[in-house]
Ligand SMILES: Nc1ncnc2c1ncn2[C@@H]1O[C@H](COP(=O)(O)OP(=O)(O)OP(=O)(O)O)[C@@H](O)[C@H]1O
């Protein structure tokens with residue numbers, strides 16, 4: 153049985169009497185990528201932010217490595233890395249300086265260039281964040297969330313608005329993070345992404361988890377219920393064409 | 407890897423230090439911020455410095471009449487009507503007048519001592535004493551000659567020869583303040599007010615809008631660390647800006663620095679941090695700039711007009727002075743003036759430090775309470 157890192161029990165949150173998250177429970181194992189899927193307003197961000205100590209928990213509990221989120225917020229924050237839905241960084245500040253600041257916020261002193269090189273941003277070390285493209289900014293944001301080597305990494309819709317190369321590149325990054333033994337919890341609206349990246353997914357709707365399993369088991373279960381799809385004639389789709397024409401490798405200047 | 411290390415004080419202060427250094431560098435890349443920090447107060451210094459340097463002919467005079475003679479009564483009544491003399495009401499004893507003179511609230515004291523104007527041997531006699539401070543010598547001499555010619559006119563009714571009514575001028579030994587001393591320390595207050603309050607009030611909501619503070623909120627960074635890095639930054643840039651103003655004032659407007667510069671720097675840092683607290687409270691509370699602007703103006707404008715920034719408080723009625731004594735910026739400006747131009751030490755500034763201390767506690771208690779990261 154793999155080690156449980158994040159444990160969520162009966163977690164609930166209401167806004168003005170309306171339940172945004174309704175008594176959900178799940179666990180996330182060490183080194184696994186856990187996906188939360190669901191339509192707009194399902195409660196994904198609210199769920200993440202309660203576990204991240206950013207929003208007050210109404211009912212239920214969340215623990216990370218057995219430490220209670222509600223009672224030890226600062227301790228929890230030093231254990232997690234967070235990539236918000238729309239990350240913001242101060243302008244007129246070099247990438248190296250921002251990394252130094254984030255490391256300092258965690259009480260760490262790091263060599264920013266090593267981190268930047270890891271995600272192919274070495275050449276941009278002295279650039280300001282406002283000079284980065286969307287994909288570069290996303291990679292940079294991930295670096296700032298990992299400077300302190302966290303136990304859990306949260307990403308809220310990390311690939312929304314990215315081009316296919318940047319998205320693939322991000323998948324590689326997340327896979328590398330997972331390989332370091334860090335548990336990853338992410339939300340996404342792209343099913344293909346969930347299927348490729350996630351070890352297990354929870355599907356949320358109206359604040360409740362309506363399904364939770366590995367992608368393959370969820371598909372099997374669906375087929376068992378007698379679902380069938382018209383057979384696919386094409387051996388490739390438009391995305392394959394696009395990737396083929398524009399090159400599989402991500403462009404760092406994209 | 408270093409969970410225990412991050413709990414130590416050194417590490418927590420290291421965090422403050424990194425934020426301070428990076429944000430200081432960032433400020434020097436921001437032309438608008440540089441303008442408002444360094445140039446803007448200087449522009450005001452140029453404007454007000456040249457205004458107060460033209461010197462008004464209408465210098466302020468205190469008239470102390472201790473003589474009961476009819477001539478003295480008549481003379482003082484006429485003097486009070488004379489537009490040239492601008493006699494201040496409300497100063498009635500010599501002791502009062504002396505202390506007003508040393509604070510620069512008046513320029514000259516005219517004293518008609520006991521027995522002035524007595525008729526002796528058919529001639530009016532007596533010496534009027536004209537006391538002035540070192541900074542008003544020329545004006546005092548001009549006044550003295552006006553008075554002497556008035557006295558000549560009076561005695562000419564009695565005799566054609568000799569002069570029995572005289573004006574004696576005396577330079578007061580107390581070091582006295584010029585009106586520029588008030589202008590200058592008021593402008594120091596203006597600079598502290600501008601960067602300390604309007605700075606965070608516009609920067610914090612901007613950082614919130616960009617999601618920067620929200621992102622920082624996901625780290626173990628404490629509010630006090632964030633505040634402290636701002637306090638350090640403001641103290642450093644504030645001292646640089648105030649120092650620059652002082653150099654300009656000394657060079658262009660002949661500001662005389664009497665006091666100890668280290669004491670002044672220490673006192674100003676305290677003032678900067680105090681006023682910054684108001685900015686931290688406003689900016690830390692505000693969700694956006696629109697929300698905070700009216701509140702900011704309600705707090706800033708009274709301070710601008712009542713604490714001695716643009717006009718000296720001695721021009722205000724007594725009741726208003728006793729209220730404005732307790733506004734946070736008042737002791738900053740008064741104390742800075744007392745150190746700078748009168749050479750006072752921190753020990754002399756007990757009342758000012760007490761008012762500042764109380765405000766410091768109140769303001770920062772509020773700032774910590776209302777702060778929000780998004
Ligand atoms: N601060 C708030 N105040 C009031 N209601 C809120 C607040 N934040 C979220 N909600 C409501 O809670 C519900 C869940 O919102 P949440 O942002 O968690 O959804 P989500 O699954 O992340 O959606 P999306 O896919 O659009 O990001 C929504 O109905 C939303 O309107």
Ligand SMILES: [Mg+2]
Nearest residue numbers: 196197237308
């Ligand atoms: Mg969301």
